[in-house]
Amino acid sequence: MNNHFMNSKWLYAFLLAPVISAVLALLHFGFVFKSGTAGFGIVILLILYFDRLKQAKDVLLIMAAFLFSIVGDWFLSNMNGDAGMFIFGIVFFFFAHIGYFLFALMNGRMKRIFTFILLAGYLLFFAMKLYPNIDNTTLMWSALIYLVISCLSLGAAVGLRGSPVAKWAYVFGIFLILFSDTIIAYKEFVGYNELNYLILPTYYLAHIAIVFSIIKKRITE
Template identity: 65%
Template sequence: MMKKKFNNKSIYILVIAPVIMAFLALNLSGFVYKSGTAITGIIILLLLYFRNLSKAKDIISLLFAFVFSIVGDWFLSNMRGDVTMFVYGIAFYFLAHLGYLFYALMNGQIKWKFTFVLLVAFLVFFIAVLYPSIDDKVLLMTTLIYLVISCLSLGAAVGIRTNSLTKWTYVFGIFLILFSDTIISLKEFVKYTELNFLILPTYYLAHIFIIFSLISRRLIND
């Protein structure tokens, strides 16, 4: 019964839920709306994979990634200029990236050449742009570590072995998180605000693409 229920392209309609939450988050205030795409991601993953969850460690990793994203969102939404709150936010986003990374590694392996080039590019960005603007040593180290895990997460996503639709929608989702985080770093450390309007749309869109990828995987595996 369960297989028949999900072996139908109509399950793609589930992606409407995070799309609606993203729209509400961009137009209404409130933390529930801001974390809505991650919350709907958790619900959709449980709906699609609950019966096999005990054997699906990769799905559990994604569930934790969404949970940690929500906690990170809370810290950043309530930091009000508090550096400690910002560090905590980055720390939980780091844990979220570990979830994304473990999911990718359990379905493939890191593309090391791509990851090396990506790391070099972002380390140059860190040294040339961010480093001169960060005085707090804890914040500096936290930002550097987060940068590294973000690049590893994307490098692992590129190395996933699955069908093209499932893989590249997931890759694009992780890329959008990295893109959004880069704009946040420019805003917080360099005070460059011209791209601020892209921060939330790309972040919510990242969750939507990751959710779409997992819906696609379930449909194709059935």
């Protein structure tokens, strides 16, 4: 694919695929469409970097993160109250965050003060709201470790260098994942269900924002 095409704003049209998939998923058309924002994200990134995948190790991490997200989402979508399935879902989403975290570090640096404040706030949230309601030790540790990597991912995202648009789109995407996961935590551990309607829209929009960020990055390279 030539450089002129790679520098074209028409690349943003690729985002129509995950957007349509997200809409169909919200209309309950099944897991294929639920996984579509991440799945189409992988396809789009492969198209953008197909001729330089070996050099684009950071983008490969995002593809891996999307793949882990699909697997994690499958476990959560089929858990039906099974704590084991929930734990497996957390594990795969943990690996997804490793990908997001390493991508950000490869393109910037950790914002230490921001990360410290964010992590302190979420650890307080865990101690006061979640821990008293978790009676499964494995689940408790899984949730805690996942909370830590989620905060680290956002802290690293805030330290991205490069195009401001690409940076803040990526930050927005990681923030939305953290926001969606916070609502899930309230739902599963506290029994608070009033915000459940935001879980999937924010999760899908997170993938779209991250792909938008990578497209912007590719255009400006």
